[in-house]
Structure formats: structure tokens, C-alpha cells
Amino acid sequence: xxxxxxxxxxxQVALIFLLIGVSTASxxxxxxxxxxGVRDAVPIAVVPFDGQSAQAVTDVAAVIANDLxxxxxxAPLEQRDIVARPTxxxxxxxxxxxxxxxxxxxxxxxxxxxxxLAVVYELFNVQTGQPLLTQRLPATQAELRxxxxxxxxxxxxxxxxxxxxxSTRIAFVAVGDSGGVKRHxxxxxxxxxxxxxxxxxx
Amino acid sequence: xxxxxxxHKWPLIGAVVLHLLVLLAVAGAALRWTRSQPPVELxxxxxxVDENLLPRQGKPIPLPPEPAAPAPEPTPTPVEPEPEPEPxxxxxxxxxxxxxxxxxxxxxxxxxxxxxxxTERREREAREKAQAEQRRIEEARRLREEAEAKKxxxxxxxxxxxxEEAEAKRKAAEEKAAREAQQRAAREADLQRRLxxxxxxxxxxxxxxxxxxxxxxxxxxxxxxxxxxSASAGLECVLNVxxxxxxxxxxxxxxxxxxxQAVRESITNAVYRSSPLPAPSDxxxxxxxxxxxxxxxx
Numbered sequence: 093x094x095x096x097x098x099x100x101x102x103x104q105v106a107l108i109f110l111l112i113g114v115s116t117a118s119x120x121x122x123x124x125x126x127x128x129g130v131r132d133a134v135p136i137a138v139v140p141f142d143g144q145s146a147q148a149v150t151d152v153a154a155v156i157a158n159d160l161x162x163x164x165x166x167a168p169l170e171q172r173d174i175v176a177r178p179t180x181x182x183x184x185x186x187x188x189x190x191x192x193x194x195x196x197x198x199x200x201x202x203x204x205x206x207x208x209l210a211v212v213y214e215l216f217n218v219q220t221g222q223p224l225l226t227q228r229l230p231a232t233q234a235e236l237r238x239x240x241x242x243x244x245x246x247x248x249x250x251x252x253x254x255x256x257x258x259s260t261r262i263a264f265v266a267v268g269d270s271g272g273v274k275r276h277x278x279x280x281x282x283x284x285x286x287x288x289x290x291x292x293x294x
Numbered sequence: 295x296x297x298x299x300x301x302h303k304w305p306l307i308g309a310v311v312l313h314l315l316v317l318l319a320v321a322g323a324a325l326r327w328t329r330s331q332p333p334v335e336l337x338x339x340x341x342x343v344d345e346n347l348l349p350r351q352g353k354p355i356p357l358p359p360e361p362a363a364p365a366p367e368p369t370p371t372p373v374e375p376e377p378e379p380e381p382x383x384x385x386x387x388x389x390x391x392x393x394x395x396x397x398x399x400x401x402x403x404x405x406x407x408x409x410x411x412x413t414e415r416r417e418r419e420a421r422e423k424a425q426a427e428q429r430r431i432e433e434a435r436r437l438r439e440e441a442e443a444k445k446x447x448x449x450x451x452x453x454x455x456x457x458e459e460a461e462a463k464r465k466a467a468e469e470k471a472a473r474e475a476q477q478r479a480a481r482e483a484d485l486q487r488r489l490x491x492x493x494x495x496x497x498x499x500x501x502x503x504x505x506x507x508x509x510x511x512x513x514x515x516x517x518x519x520x521x522x523x524s525a526s527a528g529l530e531c532v533l534n535v536x537x538x539x540x541x542x543x544x545x546x547x548x549x550x551x552x553x554x555q556a557v558r559e560s561i562t563n564a565v566y567r568s569s570p571l572p573a574p575s576d577x578x579x580x581x582x583x584x585x586x587x588x589x590x591x592x
Contacts, residue, residue, distance in 0.1 A: 122581045126561075128516045129560075131521065132520050134560075217559060251556055252524065252556050
């Protein structure tokens with residue numbers, strides 16, 4: 093540094109402050125520009141819902157996890173890796189799920205509601221611990237699968253910014269061969285391929 | 295005083311002459327007395343009278359006729375016997391004259407004594423008065439001196455106090471100046487130190503270490519940013535990140551951002567997923583605070 097500068101005192105002081113200002117501006121906070129990301133699937137844990145027996149016709153959590161995985165944008169945690177079974181937000185130990193490298197977690201339960209049922213679920217950000225989505229959906233036993241698809245849609249929309257299509261149906265033509273004769277069938281099914289119904293066949 | 299003397303000149307002279315005469319007579323008698331009766335002491339009245347009586351007591355008969363004799367001729371006798379005693383110094387033959395003489399002497403002596411007593415009394419009174427006056431003056435002087443001494447002491451105390459106050463003030467001012475100088479020096483030293491440190495950091499940064507560190511941070515976070523579909527070109531979001539010395543992410547705050555919820559979620563998680571952040575190869579360029587700008591180019 094200028095130990096013996098010749099300028100007047102005020103000039104030295106001004107120089108010092110100028111230097112401090114410049115250096116502060118450059119070094120007090122490092123700036124990093126992020127211009128790219130990856131197109132990886134987002135890791136998410138869908139914990140089996142409470143109030144569902146093993147013999148239940150529709151496993152809501154499994155339907156949701158399947159939907160999210162089918163979209164290609166999410167990587168649901170493998171069932172065997174899900175060691176804890178929280179069913180409400182206050183039961184979640186976020187550090188555990190961080191160790192499992194999950195970014196998000198879905199917990200929920202199926203409740204009796206009057207004559208029918210109700211599905212309650214919560215979506216959390218595992219890294220920040222913040223709740224992102226909480227819903228309670230009335231349902232019947234027969235409608236449970238449709239309700240699960242609705243939940244998938246809501247989560248997908250919340251996390252990707254684009255509407256989900258899990259409640260939609262798909263139509264396809266199935267070609268079968270029976271005794272050398274090709275048979276064509278027009279089939280309509282749920283988005284995940286369930287509930288296929290033949291609309292017409294030739 | 296002198297007027298008094300002028301006015302009563304003659305009576306005064308007379309009185310002085312009379313006094314002198316009486317003194318002479320007394321002196322003469324006393325001379326004779328002492329010569330004839332050396333053993334007699336100076337005691338005046340008692341001794342003289344006793345002496346006369348004592349010889350008569352020795353001859354009790356001749357005494358009675360004597361009192362008759364002096365009665366018929368009292369005046370001529372004192373005149374005649376006066377010259378007589380001088381030619382005939384024998385005392386016995388003229389006892390009457392001696393007695394008269396002695397009475398006069400006694401009278402004179404009484405007067406003298408009285409005067410002496412009066413004089414003495416006056417002198418004593420004057421002395422006492424003078425002494426009293428002296429005492430009074432001395433007392434007054436003493437009081438005055440005491441007052442002066444007191445005043446002087448107070449003045450000295452005041453001066454001393456003022457001097458002490460001035461000294462204390464001066465000392466305080468000196469200390470303050472010294473303290474300020476010290477603080478200024480400390481500030482300047484601190485400034486120098488910081489400048490030196492920053493200069494060092496700047497040197498390190500110029501050497502390429504900083505660029506490497508920034509590149510490492512960028513790559514780490516980009517690898518961890520799962521970019522949502524809604525994160526397209528034109529997006530610009532600023533994150534203010536605080537990291538602990540080990541690189542652990544402590545806090546992430548979203549600043550200016552034009553992305554949707556999905557984007558906000560994804561960029562926040564990108565930083566948390568990168569925790570602990572990589573460390574620079576030179577600790578001096580470590581910064582707790584990072585400004586991370588998400589600005590996809592396509």
C-alpha cells in the first residue's frame with residue numbers, strides 16, 4: 093500500500109474509502125450465474141396412506157407414485173426405501189428424507205366421511221420443510237382410483253408448473269390375431285392403462 | 295497640660311518647695327536618728343513612739359509632770375528646741391521637742407506614705423490600665439492576625455483548588471486526546487490491515503483461484519438444478535444464499551424472481567441439494583454470502 097504518499101490527507105482518505113468501496117462491491121458477495129440445469133426426474137417420496145388395509149382394491153399412494161413415475165419427470169422413492177410411515181405433516185422427520193435424497197414428500201390418509209370416504213393428503217418440500225399443498229377430497233370406494241389421479245394432477249401441477257393429465261383417458265386400437273384372422277378393437281382406458289373397455293371391435 | 299502648669303504656676307512651685315522643705319526636714323531628722331540609734335530600723339510610726347515611751351517607762355515618776363508643761367507654751371517650745379538639738383545632740387534633755395519633731399516627721403512620713411501609696415496605686419492602676427490596654431491591643435491584633443491567617447488560608451485553599459481543578463481538566467483533556475489519537479491510530483491500523491487483506495484477496499482472485507472457485511460453485515449448483523419445464527429462456531431469479539465456513543447452506547432467500555412456484559421450488563432445492571458447497575482452494579477468498587442468479591439461456 094501507499095505508505096508514503098505525497099497527496100494531502102483528504103485525498104489519501106478519499107482514496108482509502110474509494111478502495112474500500114470498490115473492494116466491498118467486488119468481494120463482499122460472490123455472484124454466480126446459473127445458466128443450465130439438468131432434466132433429471134425429481135426425487136419424491138409417496139408414503140403409503142393411512143386407513144388402507146393391504147387388501148384394499150385401490151392403493152392410493154401406489155396409484156399416485158405410478159402416475160408421477162409414468163410422467164417421466166418424477167422419480168418416486170422405491171417402496172423398500174420408505175422406512176418411516178408418517179401420515180401427517182407433523183410426523184415427518186425431514187432430515188431422514190433429505191438423507192434419502194428426496195426433494196418432496198407426500199403423506200395422507202383415507203378417512204370415513206358420512207356414507208362415503210375422504211382422502212386427505214399433504215405435499216412438503218423436504219429441503220425447506222415447507223408445506224406446499226394440502227387437500228381433502230371426498231370419495232367413494234369405487235371412485236378411489238379417480239381420486240388418486242386427481243391428487244397426482246394437483247401435485248404434478250404444483251411441482252412442474254404444467255397441468256397433469258392423469259385423470260384423462262386414452263383410446264387406442266388393439267390388434268389381435270385369432271385363428272389367422274386379425275381382429276381390431278377400439279379400447280378406451282384410464283391414463284395409466286387401467287379400466288380398459290372395448291368400445292367397438294371388428 | 296502645659297496650660298494647667300502656666301495657670302497654677304505659683305501654687306505648684308509652692309507645693310514643690312514645701313515638699314522639698316518637708317523632705318529636707320525629714321532627711322535631716324532621719325540622718326540624726328539613724329546616727330544616734332543605728333539599731334533602729336526604718337519602721338516609722340510604731341518604733342518612734344515606742345522609743346519615747348520606753349525610757350519613760352524606765353522612769354515612771356518624771357513622766358506625769360511633763361504633760362502639764364507643754365500645755366502653757368505650745369508654740370514657743372517648738373521654735374526654741376529646734377536650734378537646741380543641733381548644739382546638744384543629746385536627746386534626753388529635750389524630749390518634748392523630739393516628740394513634736396517626731397510627730398511632724400510621722401505626719402510627713404504618713405503623708406509621704408499616703409502619697410507614695412497613692413502614687414503607687416495610680417502607677418499600679420496606670421500599669422494595670424496600660425496592661426489591659428496592651429492586652430486589648432494584643433487581643434485585637436491576635437484576632438486580626440487570626441482573621442488574616444484564616445483569610446490567607448482560604449485564599450491559598452481556593453488557589454490550590456483552582457489549580458487542582460485546572461490540572462484535572464488539563465489531564466482529562468490530555469487523556470481524551472490520547473484516547474482519540476489511539477482510537478484514530480487503531481482505526482487507521484485496522485483500515486491498513488483490511489486493505490492489505492483485501493489486496494491479498496484481490497491478488498489471489500487475480501491469480502485465478504477465484505475464477506476456479508466460482509466455476510466450481512456454478513457447476514455444482516447446475517448439476518443439482520432439476521430444471522422444470524416452466525423454466526425457459528427469459529427467466530431470471532436471484533437467490534441470496536448464506537453458507538457456513540464448512541460450506542453448509544444455512545439460509546436461502548428468494549430475491550427478485552419472475553418464475554412460477556415450480557421454478558422457485560426447484561432453484562431453492564438446487565442450492566440445498568448442493569450443500570455442503572465446495573470450498574475454495576484458498577480459504578481467504580471464502581465468502582459466507584453468495585448471490586446466485588438463475589438465468590437459463592435456452
